[in-house]
Amino acid sequence: MGEAMASAGNADQLPYPPRTTEFTAPFWSAVADGRLTTTRCTRCEFLTFPPKVLCPQCWSRDVEYVVLSGRGRLATFTEVCVPPAVFRDEAPYVIGIVDLEENVRLLTRIRAPFDELTVGLPVHMVVRHSQPVALYEFAPSPDTENVCEEKNA
Amino acid sequence: MREPLASVVGVGASTVGRHTDELEHEIMIPVLLDAVADAGVSKSDLDSFVLSSPRPYIEQKYFATFLAAYLDLPVEDILLETHGNGMSGALAFDIAVDRIASGHAKVAVALGVSKETHISTGEHLQWSMRMVGDVDFHTPFGMTSISWYAMNATAYMHEYGVGRRELAEVAVKNRRHAAANPIAQFRELITVDDVLDSRPIVRPLHLLDVPPRSDGAAAVIVVAPELADKFRGDPVHVLSRGHYHEGIHQISTRPRSLTSFPAAARAASKAYEAAGIAPADIDVAEVYAPCSIVEVILSESLGFFPEGGGVKAALEGRTTSQGDKAMCTSGGCTSRGHPPMATPLYNVVEAVEQLRAESGERQVPGAEFALTSAELGDYNSTLIHVFGRGETL
Numbered sequence: 001m002g003e004a005m006a007s008a009g010n011a012d013q014l015p016y017p018p019r020t021t022e023f024t025a026p027f028w029s030a031v032a033d034g035r036l037t038t039t040r041c042t043r044c045e046f047l048t049f050p051p052k053v054l055c056p057q058c059w060s061r062d063v064e065y066v067v068l069s070g071r072g073r074l075a076t077f078t079e080v081c082v083p084p085a086v087f088r089d090e091a092p093y094v095i096g097i098v099d100l101e102e103n104v105r106l107l108t109r110i111r112a113p114f115d116e117l118t119v120g121l122p123v124h125m126v127v128r129h130s131q132p133v134a135l136y137e138f139a140p141s142p143d144t145e146n147v148c149e150e151k152n153a
Numbered sequence: 154m155r156e157p158l159a160s161v162v163g164v165g166a167s168t169v170g171r172h173t174d175e176l177e178h179e180i181m182i183p184v185l186l187d188a189v190a191d192a193g194v195s196k197s198d199l200d201s202f203v204l205s206s207p208r209p210y211i212e213q214k215y216f217a218t219f220l221a222a223y224l225d226l227p228v229e230d231i232l233l234e235t236h237g238n239g240m241s242g243a244l245a246f247d248i249a250v251d252r253i254a255s256g257h258a259k260v261a262v263a264l265g266v267s268k269e270t271h272i273s274t275g276e277h278l279q280w281s282m283r284m285v286g287d288v289d290f291h292t293p294f295g296m297t298s299i300s301w302y303a304m305n306a307t308a309y310m311h312e313y314g315v316g317r318r319e320l321a322e323v324a325v326k327n328r329r330h331a332a333a334n335p336i337a338q339f340r341e342l343i344t345v346d347d348v349l350d351s352r353p354i355v356r357p358l359h360l361l362d363v364p365p366r367s368d369g370a371a372a373v374i375v376v377a378p379e380l381a382d383k384f385r386g387d388p389v390h391v392l393s394r395g396h397y398h399e400g401i402h403q404i405s406t407r408p409r410s411l412t413s414f415p416a417a418a419r420a421a422s423k424a425y426e427a428a429g430i431a432p433a434d435i436d437v438a439e440v441y442a443p444c445s446i447v448e449v450i451l452s453e454s455l456g457f458f459p460e461g462g463g464v465k466a467a468l469e470g471r472t473t474s475q476g477d478k479a480m481c482t483s484g485g486c487t488s489r490g491h492p493p494m495a496t497p498l499y500n501v502v503e504a505v506e507q508l509r510a511e512s513g514e515r516q517v518p519g520a521e522f523a524l525t526s527a528e529l530g531d532y533n534s535t536l537i538h539v540f541g542r543g544e545t546l
Contacts, residue, residue, distance in 0.1 A: 018288070056406070075408060076305070076311075077304065078306075080300055081352070082274060082275075082354045084278035084279035084281075085273070085275035085279045086279055087295040088275060097411070103407060106290070106404075107296060107404060109294045119311040135294075
C-alpha cells in the first residue's frame with residue numbers, strides 16, 4: 001500500500017489530461033508504445049490529425065488507424081511564460097506547431113529551450129511517460145542519421 | 154454604392170479598466186442610457202435587444218432577461234444573447250443590423266459587458282484554454298488564447314526578417330492613440346524600449362505586445378436608414394458585412410502559411426464588394442487585434458498593404474490617425490483595453506465617432522469609410538462591417 005502510494009506520488013500526472021474513449025484508446029496506447037498514429041479514410045485516403053470518427057474531407061465513416069513517421073519540421077513555436085493555473089508548475093514551457101512528413105499539422109510540447117529553436121528545424125516525437133496517458137511531445141533531431149538509428153534500434 | 158443595411162444613431166461606452174466595485178448591470182446600464190440619449194430614441198422605441206453573452210464568471214446568468222426586467226423593458230421583436238467567444242459582440246451588432254435590414258424591427262440595440270479583472274489571469278486562462286483549442290489534442294500541452302498569436306509572430310518574424318523592435322512600434326503607436334482617448338485603459342506614452350523590456354508573456358510577445366485584462370461595457374443603437382434623420386442629423390450607415398468561417402479551429406490539418414488570415418481576406422472582400430468600395434477607400438480600421446502582430450497581419454489580409462508589407466507601412470506611420478490607413482485609433486486592444494465580450498462593440502463605437510468627426514486629437518482627417526473586424530480562433534472566423542458617413546451615399 002505504502003509503495004503504491006509512493007509510486008502514484010512519483011508519477012508524472014498531466015495537469016490537463018485528454019479524455020480516452022473506445023475510439024481514441026488505440027491512439028493513446030500507441031503513444032505509450034512510442035508510435036504516433038491517426039486515422040485515414042479507406043475510401044478517399046484522406047489523412048487527418050487528430051484521429052476522427054469520420055473522414056473530414058468526404059464525410060465517410062469508414063476510417064482506419066495508420067502509423068505516422070513521428071518526424072517533421074517545426075513550423076513555429078512560443079514559450080508560454082504566463083500559463084493557465086493548472087500548468088503553473090510546468091511554466092515556462094515551449095509549445096510549437098509541427099508539420100509531419102505525411103503533410104499533417106499538429107500542436108505539441110517542444111523539448112528544447114526557446115532560444116535554441118528556429119522555424120524549419122527537423123523534430124521527432126518523444127514519449128512523455130505521464131499519467132493517466134502518455135503524451136506525444138517533440139524534440140529537435142540532431143541530424144537525419146541519428147534519427148534513423150534511433151528508429152532502427 | 155448600394156442602400157445601407159441600417160444606420161447607427163447612438164453609441165455609448167464606459168471607461169475601460171477596473172470596475173471591480175460595480176456589478177455587471179451597474180456598468181452596463183449607464184452606457185445603455187448614454188447610447189439611448191445619444192440617439193434621441195426613447196425606451197418605447199426599442200424593438201430588439203441583442204446582448205453579447207457575458208463570461209461564465211459573471212454572477213448573473215441569463216443576463217439579457219435579467220436586464221430587460223431591471224429596465225422594465227418589454228421587447229416586441231427579439232431578445233437574445235449571442236455567443237461566439239471574442240466575436241460575441243460583433244455577432245450582437247450583426248444581428249441587430251439584420252433585424253433592421255430584414256424589416257423585422259425599426260430600432261435595435263446591441264450591447265455587451267465584460268467583467269474580467271476580479272478573476273486572476275491564471276484562472277481566466279484555465280477557462281479560455283478550453284475555448285481556443287481542442288481539449289483533447291491541444292489543451293493538454295498548455296496552450297493559451299494568445300499563444301496562437303505568439304506563434305504567428307514567430308513565423309512572421311522568421312519569414313520577413315522582422316525583429317521585436319519593429320513589432321513594438323505598433324504597440325507604441327496604439328499607445329499614442331490611447332493617450333488621446335479619454336476612455337482608454339492606458340494613456341501614458343510608452344517607448345519601444347518599454348515594450349522590449351516588459352516581461353515575457355508568450356515569447357516573442359511581451360507584456361506590452363499583448364492585451365491587458367479589462368472591464369467595460371458598450372452599447373450601439375441601430376435604426377432603419379429611412380428613420381435615421383429623425384433621430385440624428387449625422388447618422389453613420391452600416392454599408393455592408395462579410396463573414397467567413399474556414400472550418401478550422403486554431404490550426405489547419407494541412408500545413409499552410411501562418412503569416413496570413415485567409416478568413417479575414419475572404420470576409421473583407423465580401424464586405425468591400427457588397428459596399429461597392431475597395432480596400433483603398435477605407436480611411437480607418439478599428440480591428441479586433443489582441444496583439445500587435447495581429448494588427449500587422451490583418452493590415453495585409455484586409456488588403457491595405459501587400460503580404461509582408463504591414464510592418465514597413467506601420468514604421469512609415471501609415472497606420473497612425475494621420476496616416477492613409479489609420480488602424481486602432483482608439484488605442485486598440487493593447488492600450489484602449491480589451492473587455493472581450495464588449496471589444497467588437499467598442500470598435501463600432503470608435504468607427505462611428507471617427508465618421509462623425511468626434512475623435513478629438515486622434516481624429517482621422519476627413520474619414521469617410523470605416524471598417525471593423527471581429528474573429529474566432531486564430532482569425533479562423535471573421536466578421537467584417539463597413540461603415541460610411543451619411544453624405545457619402
